[in-house]
Amino acid sequence: MRIRVDPDKCQGHARCYALVPELFSVDDYGLSSVVGDGSVPHQLEDKARLAVANCPEYAIEEVTD
Amino acid sequence: MARRTAPVDDWSRDFDVLDAGYIENPFTIWDELRQTCPIAHTDRRGSTWLPTRYEDITAMAHDIESFSSLEVGVIAVEGEEPEENLLPYGLPPISVDPPVHTWTRRLLLPWFSHRRVESYEAMTRDLCVGLVDSFLANGHADAAENYAQQIPVRVIAHILGVPADLADTFTGWVRDFLEFADDEERRMKAAEGLFTYFVAELASRREHPGTDLLSELLRAEEGGAPVEDSIILGMAGLVLVAGVDTTWSAIGSSLWHLATHEADRERLAAEPELLPVAIEELLRAYSPVTMARLVTADVDFKGCPMKAGDKLLMSFPAANRDPAVFADADRVILDRQHNRHVAFGSGIHRCAGSNLARMELKVALQEWLRRIPEFRLAEGAEVMWAGGQVRGPRVLPVVFS
Numbered sequence: 001m002r003i004r005v006d007p008d009k010c011q012g013h014a015r016c017y018a019l020v021p022e023l024f025s026v027d028d029y030g031l032s033s034v035v036g037d038g039s040v041p042h043q044l045e046d047k048a049r050l051a052v053a054n055c056p057e058y059a060i061e062e063v064t065d
Numbered sequence: 066m067a068r069r070t071a072p073v074d075d076w077s078r079d080f081d082v083l084d085a086g087y088i089e090n091p092f093t094i095w096d097e098l099r100q101t102c103p104i105a106h107t108d109r110r111g112s113t114w115l116p117t118r119y120e121d122i123t124a125m126a127h128d129i130e131s132f133s134s135l136e137v138g139v140i141a142v143e144g145e146e147p148e149e150n151l152l153p154y155g156l157p158p159i160s161v162d163p164p165v166h167t168w169t170r171r172l173l174l175p176w177f178s179h180r181r182v183e184s185y186e187a188m189t190r191d192l193c194v195g196l197v198d199s200f201l202a203n204g205h206a207d208a209a210e211n212y213a214q215q216i217p218v219r220v221i222a223h224i225l226g227v228p229a230d231l232a233d234t235f236t237g238w239v240r241d242f243l244e245f246a247d248d249e250e251r252r253m254k255a256a257e258g259l260f261t262y263f264v265a266e267l268a269s270r271r272e273h274p275g276t277d278l279l280s281e282l283l284r285a286e287e288g289g290a291p292v293e294d295s296i297i298l299g300m301a302g303l304v305l306v307a308g309v310d311t312t313w314s315a316i317g318s319s320l321w322h323l324a325t326h327e328a329d330r331e332r333l334a335a336e337p338e339l340l341p342v343a344i345e346e347l348l349r350a351y352s353p354v355t356m357a358r359l360v361t362a363d364v365d366f367k368g369c370p371m372k373a374g375d376k377l378l379m380s381f382p383a384a385n386r387d388p389a390v391f392a393d394a395d396r397v398i399l400d401r402q403h404n405r406h407v408a409f410g411s412g413i414h415r416c417a418g419s420n421l422a423r424m425e426l427k428v429a430l431q432e433w434l435r436r437i438p439e440f441r442l443a444e445g446a447e448v449m450w451a452g453g454q455v456r457g458p459r460v461l462p463v464v465f466s
Contacts, residue, residue, distance in 0.1 A: 011411070011412060011413065011415040012174070012415060013409060013415055013419060014179060014419070014420055015345065017179060018341060018345075018420075018423055019341055019342065019345070026178070026179055027178075028174065028175040028178040028180070029171065029174045029175070029178070030174060030178065030179075030415075030419075030420070049402075050342075050402055053402055053403040053404065053405070054345065054403075054404050054405060055405060056123075056405045056406065056407050056409075056411055057411070057412075058405070
């Protein structure tokens with residue numbers, strides 16, 4: 001599983017970081033990006049889905065290769 | 066708070082957000098409006114629209130061309146306002162559109178970043194521990210007045226670099242400014258007090274600069290020039306006005322929920338690791354803040370003939386109870402997984418202090434539940450809710466063993 005944050009949609013709510021700090025980092029303005037290339041370790045897949053389903057701006061999506 | 070408002074017969078055409086029944090229980094009114102007339106209208110306090118569906122509210126929040134932030138106060142105030150002369154931009158960035166919004170927001174956001182907010186956590190925790198210590202032995206407390214209300218104002222005072230012993234004065238100003246905004250005299254007096262205070266603080270920071278937000282704003286530049294005093298004053302005012310009773314309302318509503326829902330209280334006390342997800346659910350179910358917008362030009366929005374100058378009430382709390390988006394929307398599900406709530410707004414005006422609010426809510430609930438895992442409403446307790454711009458309990462008597 002791989003995820004990405006759309007920088008055009010992200011408004012810095014940082015809900016993803018609050019819920020799953022293992023997978024996201026946020027800058028001083030709240031804008032979020034994925035850690036590394038966005039690959040999600042198997043044991044964190046449920047938490048990645050939680051982040052996707054909690055983003056109020058629909059900015060996080062699962063990448064299908 | 067005894068307000069006199071004419072009774073409402075038809076919520077779709079004559080709603081009143083200051084109606085006592087609406088303040089106490091807006092949920093059933095929103096449910097009915099969503100099904101019958103999802104964008105309600107009133108002529109009370111000027112022509113105003115009230116969308117109740119998530120889809121409409123988030124679309125409007127993103128349409129900053131049609132719906133301006135030049136007027137964000139839910140309660141329109143007639144007559145001359147002292148802050149208008151002093152503050153031509155209001156309280157930026159909340160009260161402006163781009164481009165002023167863009168650069169004032171950039172100045173403010175780093176003060177509320179995750180990193181900064183972590184540095185405020187220890188003092189917030191000490192504060193909460195001290196408050197619980199002050200009433201624990203009594204076996205009872207007013208969870209709103211003795212606890213929730215005391216927390217955010219002191220954290221904000223710390224960030225602004227102003228003395229925490231003025232907390233009660235600040236709280237009074239903020240309540241008069243937001244909660245009693247329909248009392249013109251009270252609101253004007255509060256605005257005057259607040260801004261006279263910050264004018265003096267600004268002068269003293271010029272003489273003796275520190276490392277607080279006010280001092281940093283005095284050092285900041287925009288387009289090669291120092292930031293105008295009126296903008297700095299507005300930003301300082303915003304941090305105080307928006308950072309105090311909003312978060313205290315969220316803490317109070319969460320404690321009200323736990324005091325009245327035994328199973329949820331027991332679960333949260335037993336499973337503290339659930340807190341991050343539970344906090345989002347409590348924020349969804351009891352979102353405190355409604356913001357207004359100004360219609361910039363005549364527009365037909367889903368059949369509603371909106372006129373330039375009309376007001377729009379962005380009821381984020383109503384959006385968050387929309388069953389089209391949230392299954393079982395009126396029920397608190399502490400471990401709700403799908404939760405794209407907009408308690409902190411949506412789009413470019415997303416609450417700048419959301420990280421801070423979330424930290425304060427987390428620490429306040431942790432420290433309360435750690436020491437007072439069992440509590441309930443006091444026998445015969447009369448809970449008093451405030452509403453309008455910010456909804457939350459103002460009197461919340463609880464007992465514990």
